[in-house]
Amino acid sequence: MAVQARIAVLPPQRRDLVLHEVNLLPGPYEVVVQQQAFGVCHSQLDRIFDDNRTTPMVLGHESTGTVAAVGSRVTYVQPGDPVVVTWIPRTPLQGRRPAPTAVALSDGQIATTHNTFTWGTHALVDEQYVVKTAADLSPDLGAIIGCALMTGAGAVMNTAAVRAGQSVAVWGTGGVGLCAVAAASILGAAPIIAVDIDDDKLKLARHFGATDVVNASAVDPVEAILDRTPHADGTRGVDIGLDCTGLGANIPISLAAVRPGVRGAGIRGGADILVGIPRVPFQLDSFDLLNGEKSLIGCVGGSCDPVRDFATFTAWVADGRFDASALVTGRYRLDDLDKAVDDLHAGRVGGRAVVEL
Template sequence: MEFKAPVLRRFNEYQMLEDVFLENPRENEVRVRMAASGVCHSCVSVELGEQPDIPLPIILGDEGAGVVEKVGPGCTSLREGDHVILSWAPGCGRCRLCASGRPALCENASPFGMPDNSSRFYVSDEPVSHFGPSTYSPYVVVTETAAIKVTTKMPLDRAALIGCAVTTGIGAVLNTAKVGVGESVAVFGCGGVGLNAIQGAALAGAHPVIAVDIEDSKLEVAREMGATITINSANVDAVDAVRGNTSGGVDYAVLTVGIISVLEQALAALRVAGTCVLVGAPAQGQLAKVDPLHLLAGERRLVGSRYGSYNPQIAFPRLVDLYLSGKIKLDNLISHRYELDQVNEASRNLVSGHDVRGMILFD
């Protein structure tokens, strides 16, 4: 089938709507008609050339939901009409990490195409790379393990958020950090992932839950998501403010922005035996200075979190249930809705801080 989709051909240039041809699903693959796609910082970092090894041309988008329209041969877990959330980390299902329930760390992952490194997108005869599930495209073909079925009671625009921001943020707190009741948490960066880390901390019973950002509008949303203390680091020293509101530092600092100076702040804000969880990815090649004695003397730790240390097959339906039961909030995360031809405007608004999470809606 053929349709219009935004294609990125050069870094630091606009995505352009082009006539894209999509192959039919092959064995154990499905075609999904997209309903909604979140606009994520990971995609913006590709547009800005911060990941220069990304193959171009490419169709971006790593957070979305839609409806299964066609199933390929051998597909047994999905049927036409199923509502699904797309995962950017389906995993091969065979390596030791997939077998242990950690597909985001799959040893055989193919991030820019299908598992055999081929593409299903073409412009004329030119293959176009996939950015994970490429949710900016109105139609996608993915492996059946990348499309997780959820109840039709779940609104698909809210479901799209679970495909990345919700799973990544909540999981960083509940799974990677394993925050306990009464332990203190500071979240540095209150975008889509950071706000979900805040509500993950609230779910865990953390106290206090501290939100740190440079935008008052995002700090206001952070309070709605469960933050008990907010700090505008454009006006005060964030480390001093965090320490002043705790007993010399927090048990857990969660960093959701890829800024090295903020990573150093998060580490400095830890109390003895505290843990810093790194979620936001800096530009490729950037290095941080870490004082080994700061870690050693107080048994502090710096750990990474990829996709919230979650298995999407288990996490997505569980997070949907939490939303439908009122345990987590998603409605106030969507700050603006866009049509497909506004994809570049959505990217600009995310970079400027105007949007918490922009959402592209498809017909």
């Protein structure tokens, strides 16, 4: 069954979005989701500001809503089920690779996407990108769980496997970084040092559990972190760094703030988790990495298992450990989506921008 929808399309070689009326007909393994809210992620700016695009694109990869239609071979959900949409496949080991979505536009063009899209009244996605949830899931949580919370909190919980008492530094306190701060606090890390160049974002980081904040535009952030993290073995630095900046030039800096190991004592250095995605090559201080026996670890989507980890995140909200609504610092309508993108690009969104439908 086809579903009429209004979706945002990014034309080739343009940076403004155009709203299209389309009919979404699910393929055999696809699901149409009538959306309640969706997040606006910083990673989508890379596609918007890519002037080499030659085809229309549909964007977005985290949302919450209700299943409106399903394809003939979908068995996981049925119409009426509440779900969240994410970009990490739910069942990647079951033999079928999820297919990227393509949408036929009324002018005959085909709009493509990397894997999913959510910027519209409805989303058409492979069924592996939806996760069933409770009917009373808050729109704020549903709009951020599929990317911001998964990526930031997952990096702490899964990739770094942070333990109580470990010291953590989070570099970049946008939506993803704030989720990393919150997860570190929930897991009992101490101290938790948030690093940014925006005092308002650092203030918000304290709300989510940061014990210390460092404005990297005012002081040397590495020295500030080293001063706050002395260890009994004589080393200084955090056990775990999480670089959420997406800036290649910042990676050797965040790595320098990680504690080194102790040669002869069998004590390895700490780890720096690469959470943000640098879009250009970067250089490292190989001596710092090697001599300090440190680790630089890549992380995609918080190393998450969506079904398992979304249940954990939902429990954090239910018992008051995570404040999903406080992460949403910009609220928009679908007609104002370009403004949400502009605000995000200009740094005017402290946490996460969400479009409510």
